[in-house]
Amino acid sequence: MRRYLLLLIPILSLTSGAGQAGNAAAERLAEAVRFKTISYQDRSRIDYSEFLRFHDFLKSHYPRVFTELDVETVSNYSLLILWPGSDPQLTPVMFTAHMDVVPIEPGTETDWDYPAFEGVIDNGRIYGRGTLDDKQGLLSLMEAAESLLEEGFTPRRTVLFAFGHDEEISGLHGAVNLAARIKERGLQSAWMIDEGGFLIADSPLLPGRPLGLVSVAEKGYLTVTLSTRGEGGHSSRPPATGTIGRLSAALERVENSPYPPRLVGPVQAMFETIAPHTDQPQRFIFENLWLTGGLLASQLAEDPVTSSFVRTTAALTMFNAGVKENVIPQYAEAKINFRLLPGDTADTVVARITDIVDDPLVDISYDAWSDPSPVSDHTGDGFAVISEAVAEVYPEAIVVPSLLVATTDSRHYVDVSDNQYRFHGNRLSMEQVNSMHGTNEFLDVESYEDMISIARQMLKKGTR
Structure with missing residues (x-):
């Protein structure tokens, strides 16, 4: 299959x-x-x-x-x-x-x-x-x-x-x-x-x-900002965990926790409409999404070209910290751009990211452009x-x-x-x-x- x-x-x-x-x-x-x-x-x-x-x-x-x-x-x-x-x-x-x-x-x-x-x-x-x-x-x-x-x-x-x-x-x-x-x-x-x-x-x-x-329909758009403050100073006396390290660890947790794939209404309707015009076994797959939908979504999620059709995506797009190579930054900030599947909202995404980051020293804020249409x-x-x-x-x-x-x-x-x-x-x-x-x-x-x-x-x- x-x-x-x-x-x-x-x-x-x-x-x-x-x-x-x-x-x-x-x-x-x-x-x-x-x-x-x-x-x-x-x-x-x-x-x-x-x-x-x-x-x-x-x-x-x-x-x-x-x-x-x-x-x-x-x-x-x-x-x-x-x-x-x-x-x-x-x-x-x-x-x-x-x-x-x-x-x-x-x-x-x-x-x-x-x-x-x-x-x-x-x-x-x-x-x-x-x-x-x-x-x-x-x-x-x-x-x-x-x-x-x-x-x-x-x-x-x-x-x-x-x-x-x-x-x-x-x-x-x-x-x-x-x-x-x-x-x-x-x-x-x-x-x-x-x-x-x-x-x-x-x-x-x-x-x-x-x-x-x-x-x-179109996916929603959301940018989440993660930021943290910490001890600065001279690079010859670094703290055990600096702002860059703390924020990097939080971003790694986010990147390693992708949304589970799922078929949403418009994508399911696409395959169901195509089904009568295809040959077997594709036709069976598309006509029986109640049985094959989970497998289909999982397969689509494996390729970057099609993954965005079956999951809310998170892209790490910006990271800012530091002013000089021998100065430990007291502030670090990063931005994550999300594209939301129908059914997800800015509030549900932020709640999920807060649980994943699980660090009270990392502040999470967001500027919601739009929820899914x-x-x-x-x-x-x-x-x-x-x-x-x-x-x-x-x-x-x-x-x-x-x-x-x-x-x-x-x-x-x-x-x-x-x-x-x-x-x-x-x-x-x-x-x-x-x-x-x-x-x-x-x-x-x-x-x-x-x-x-x-x-x-x-x-x-x-x-x-």
Whole structure:
């Protein structure tokens, strides 16, 4: 059974084909890359004029959207666009994306095949920061809306577009205020679609059939700070246990006590949905998770690629202590970043870590970014719209629910949307996954064309 269970890893690792044709839409995405809408953790470094220039670019290339629809700027740089439906009795739907991108890691600039903000198209690929996260998502929606407006399309159901400007640094000024403005206007969406899902081509588990992963939930985000104080002084007279040693021992206990693996609802639903399309013995495994679920979770937990789908993870990310090599530090601090499975919360994680550390001299504090999101209904209308839209472009595709191990702006819209789905219809390869937030980020032109087609279908089918 282990051999077949390990076939799951490529599902989450991804392989795909690439398109070669170029078109005007690809050129517009390449141009969008050239705007350095970079979100730095230190907000004083952000050049907000780039966001305003990006707004001008959008107005120039999508004139019908900006003249025929209700466009509002929120928090100076985010955009809220309302496309009124012909039937005001129908509950609206919402599509979201973000215009900001992460910085280029200093020292890696020359590792790019093409400069990260030049927006080069070569060999059927669009290169540059934002081609995967998330200007391709924003522009594919604008391409779809503009073309539908040109065709005279009028939705029966009102559509909201919410485009934040600071998703990469938590969305506290963008998505948070967009959601507040939506609430002020008395609007509520039946469902929303954000980034966080994609298509996989030629999965080893489903040879020759694209696999669409729609994230119906995302993990929570929590950073715990461990700190300790102790006797300092000259390094020639060290104490029996210094602050670094004490804190290191606490961190070792945490790292050696991983959460036990378990299958949560979205991951279980993914395997159950795949099951009818697989051969034995995989089909038996996936159809009988009441019997095989524990073994499946344990096998997935053995590989770093899939472990995050079945356990709350802890990553030791920062350690600070000392000011000079011959001075014993009186204070040491470390940070642990947790990504929480549904069912875990900041409070339960901190309680568990407190028990594991078991040292009254180590202080534990935390800054909870977000608990795990609610799990959206994978049998609901929004999921069905995504499935139908994908089928129009990829008739042979299988669309399944999944769990997003990262975080998105969608968590900020929970109060104004009944269900949150995370999916943009682009195909990704492993090379592309590694380039997200990394080096040589790119998108295949053909994939982008198909992504726009899927966005058109979602707008048409989602507003019936």
